[in-house]
Amino acid sequence: MNAFLNGGWIHYVSMGSPQAMPVVFVHGFPFSQEMWSAQIAPTATRCWAVAYDIRGHGSSDIGDGQYTIEGHVDDLIALLDHLRIPRAVVVGLSMGGYVTLRALARHPDRFLGAVLCDTRSEADSDEGKLKRYEAIRTVKKEGSARFADDFVQLLFARESFTRKPEAVELIRTIIRRTPSLSIAGTLLALASRTDTTGSLGKISLPVLIIVGEHDVITPPASSRSLHERIRKSELHVVPDAGHMTNLENPEFFNEKLLGFLTKVGQSEWNHAG
Ligand code: MLT
Secondary structure, eight states: OEEEETTEEEEEEEESOTTSOEEEEEOOTTOOGGGGHHHHHHHHTTSEEEEEOOTTSTTSOOTTSOOOHHHHHHHHHHHHHHTTOSSEEEEEETHHHHHHHHHHHHOGGGEEEEEEESOOSSOOOHHHHHHHHHHHHHHHHHHHHHHHHHHHHHHSOTTHHHHOHHHHHHHHHHHHHSOHHHHHHHHHHHHTOOOOGGGGGGOOSOEEEEEETTOSSSOHHHHHHHHHHOTTEEEEEETTOSSOHHHHSHHHHHHHHHHHHHHHIIIIIHHHO
């Protein structure tokens, strides 16, 4: 399905009853909603699961190739409005987590709880920014396929290349299909995002934090820092996983996710309903 939001078409999928507790999945960079395929059906057995393609990704419009995390938050809220969802649980991985953290700061009343997967509140360091600018040069010169081949090496734990080759290929294929204009524009959005550490103390919703034990992009230390600052948070370190926890160890990931959704369903959703 598609919704015309903030001047562009945003593609989304939806499964489960719209009467059930809404759960919205926000993917990482530069993926698409397809990365959540192992989570949507299990979530839909008890909730209304919605996953969408962030502007510039998957089947959503590319627009002018200029993006900000703030604009992605506007799109998330516009999607909730479009679907007439007053409050949802939001599940964000990495860039999806950056969007989630800003959405929680700007619109706390639109959420019932949050799942922060392999993400961080800190903005990019100068060194991180310079790496992004280098990546922009490379993707413009050599295209998305080369970017995909390089980037998957960082995304997965070493063992996942033999244990979960289908997950690696799924992500490689999604990145290869993402236009280089969109990858370059999103890299700039990531480099210019704000630091959300100062807002973590204000989050009063239940939050589940998940991180792969071998995540080198947003390492476990960043998740521990989130856990220390978010009052009602629980933290789980996923064994046998790098940055793509939901794909590398879906059994562990889904057990924690579904347990959390049941808890939020009993507290926030029943309470709100
Ligand atoms: C992601 O998975 O969304 C990106 O790796 C995030 C980042 O590069 O900061």
